[in-house]
Amino acid sequence: MVKSTSNGPSSREGGEASLRVNGVSRSIALAPDRNLLYVLREELGLTGTKYGCGEGECGACKVLLDGVAVRACQTPAGEAIGRSVTTIEGLAEGERLHPVQQAFLEAGAFQCGFCTPGMVVAAAALLGLNPRPSEEEILAAMDGNLCRCGGYLKILDAVRRASRSPGSKGGLSP
Numbered sequence: 001m002v003k004s005t006s007n008g009p010s011s012r013e014g015g016e017a018s019l020r021v022n023g024v025s026r027s028i029a030l031a032p033d034r035n036l037l038y039v040l041r042e043e044l045g046l047t048g049t050k051y052g053c054g055e056g057e058c059g060a061c062k063v064l065l066d067g068v069a070v071r072a073c074q075t076p077a078g079e080a081i082g083r084s085v086t087t088i089e090g091l092a093e094g095e096r097l098h099p100v101q102q103a104f105l106e107a108g109a110f111q112c113g114f115c116t117p118g119m120v121v122a123a124a125a126l127l128g129l130n131p132r133p134s135e136e137e138i139l140a141a142m143d144g145n146l147c148r149c150g151g152y153l154k155i156l157d158a159v160r161r162a163s164r165s166p167g168s169k170g171g172l173s174p
C-alpha cells in the first residue's frame with residue numbers, strides 16, 4: 001500500500017510527495033493505486049523503464065531502489081518516498097556510459113531492445129553489490145529478466161564483460 005501523506009519530511013499535505021530520482025528531487029501525486037512504474041513513466045516522463053507484463057514476471061520494469069533492483073510494476077510508489085531511485089536514464093555519468101551499458105554495446109546484446117533497460121539495471125545492481133560475480137551469481141541475478149527475442153547468450157556475455165571492467169562499480173552507490 002502507498003504510505004499516507006504523513007510519511008515523514010519527504011511528504012506533505014495535499015497528496016504530494018517527493019522522490020529522489022536519478023539524483024533529482026521530483027514531486028509526485030500520492031495515490032494508493034499508483035505503482036512506481038506508473039509514476040516514472042506517466043508522471044515523470046521517464047519512459048526508458050518499460051512496461052512488459054505488469055505482473056512481476058518479465059523484469060522489463062526494473063529500477064534501482066537504494067541500489068537494489070526492484071520491479072517497478074510491483075512496487076507501490078509510496079515505498080520509494082525518501083529513498084533513491086535510479087532508472088536507466090540515470091546510469092550514465094554525462095557522456096560516459098555505465099560499464100554495463102558499454103558492455104551491452106560492445107557485446108551487441110540487444111535486438112529489439114525492449115528488455116534492455118531492465119537487463120542493464122539488473123546487471124548494474126548485481127555489480128554494484130558484487131563487482132566480481134561468479135557465473136552462478138550472474139545467472140541467478142539475471143534469471144528474473146525475460147528477453148522475447150531470445151538474446152540471452154549475448155546478454156550474459158555483456159554482463160561477464162562488465163564484470164571484468166575496471167569501472168564496474170561506477171555509478172552504483174545508493
Ligand code: FES
Nearest residue numbers: 052053054059073
Ligand atoms: Fe514489471 Fe514485467 S512489467 S515485471
Ligand code: FES
Nearest residue numbers: 111115147148149
Ligand atoms: Fe528484444 Fe530482448 S532484445 S526482448
